[in-house]
Amino acid sequence: MVVPVPPPPLLASHVAVRAAASAISHGRRVLLNGDHPPQVAALGRGDWVKLICGASFEDAADVRNLSLVYTLAGVDCIDCAADASVVGAVNEGIEVAASIVPTVQRPWLMISVNDDCRDLHFRKAEFDPDDCPLDCSKPCEKVCPADAISLKHSMVDGERTLSDPLRGKYEGGVITERCYGCGRCLPVCPYDRIRAVSYVRDPTMTAELLKRDDVDAIEIHTTGKGTDMFNTLWDNLSGSINNVKLVAVSLPDIGESTVDLMNTIYTIMEPHFKGYNLWQMADL
Structure with a gap:
């Protein structure tokens, strides 16, 4: 396993980074709307920014460094593989960023999973x-x-x-x-x-990750070829799904049937989930 290298001591060049990140963080807090978390408010304003590390990218050292830099840049969310070591690397990067700029916004950590091995992200x-x-x-x-x-x-x-x-x-x-x-x-x-x-991510391992207090969201990739596999995955996650704040569903545009598919998926999700819901169109 790759062990992330400890961060270097704060150098003079970091002062400019800290000042810029503080300004970004302050500016975004000022623009919040209502009582929503800042990440959700960003979605409402249309300036939500997500770092996509990759649903299959599992190099812990690189993920940690990317998370550090993009947390300082003010992203709202960091999307990573549903793997415990990768989740740990993201959180380490976020923590190092917070040690450099204590006022920086903590991005939500999102893990990506799939319900079908035909999804090319996996x-x-x-x-x-x-x-x-x-x-x-x-x-x-x-x-x-x-x-x-x-x-x-x-x-x-x-x-x-x-x-x-x-x-x-x-x-x-x-x-x-x-x-x-x-x-x-x-x-x-x-x-x-x-x-x-x-491959398909192990739903049992995913359910365990959702129980962690440092995982905030999940993105479920579905191919749009029916809902049976989504239903099976959701059943496996239903016991821990309310530990996260947001569930994103990524699906392809299948034409006129897309909205019907979304409604069917939402019907599956609704009885078990009380958080925020996000829909994403993806090319497969």
């Missing part, structure tokens, strides 16, 4: 480096935006020489915690060796 690239020819130019490594693929040439017997450059094998492959399933590597592999592995 997949990882995978391949066996032993299957990679040594003369491959490694386009997958070059195209990955998350630096989640690393292939190193390793010798099996003896040392590689200029006259015999193709001895040995590749080691490494996909760095699972860094891969967020963008799919850019899939079409560029000249040997078609990379595959996408989809």
Whole structure:
């Protein structure tokens, strides 16, 4: 497991950051409407800002650093993978930001889950480096935006020489915690060796995360292909769902049936949830 590096001591350059973050925090508090939490008031004003770490991105060190910077920038919400170590990294980043600017607004922490393995937000690239020819130019490594693929040439017997450059094998492959399933590597592999592995977040583990006092919201990704799987997931979460302040549902635009689908999903949710509800359109 990657252990986040402790923050450096406050330097002179941090003074400007602290002043700017304090100004942002003060300005947003002044504009609050009614008795709603500031995050909800931001939604009402249309200036809600959410940092999306990625539903499948699980590099704790990077998540922690992103959370620190964006908390100082004044975001309303940080959306991350439904994983205990990732949730811990987000909260650590928020705490460090608060130690730099005590008046900074604490963003809501949102975890992302899915009800169907067909959702492209929940997949990882995978391949066996032993299957990679040594003369491959490694386009997958070059195209990955998350630096989640690393292939190193390793010798099996003896040392590689200029006259015999193709001895040995590749080691490494996909760095699972860094891969967020963008799919850019899939079409560029000249040997078609990379595959996408989809998954569904464990609802039991998700229900446990919702019981934490440092998880404020959940985003449920649904594919719009019926509501049976959403219903099953919601049943698993119903015992702990009211521990969070907001439930967001992300679904694709399926045309004229979209509103009917939303109404059906809301009917499933309504008996168990008393918090805020947010709807998001997503491309799958």
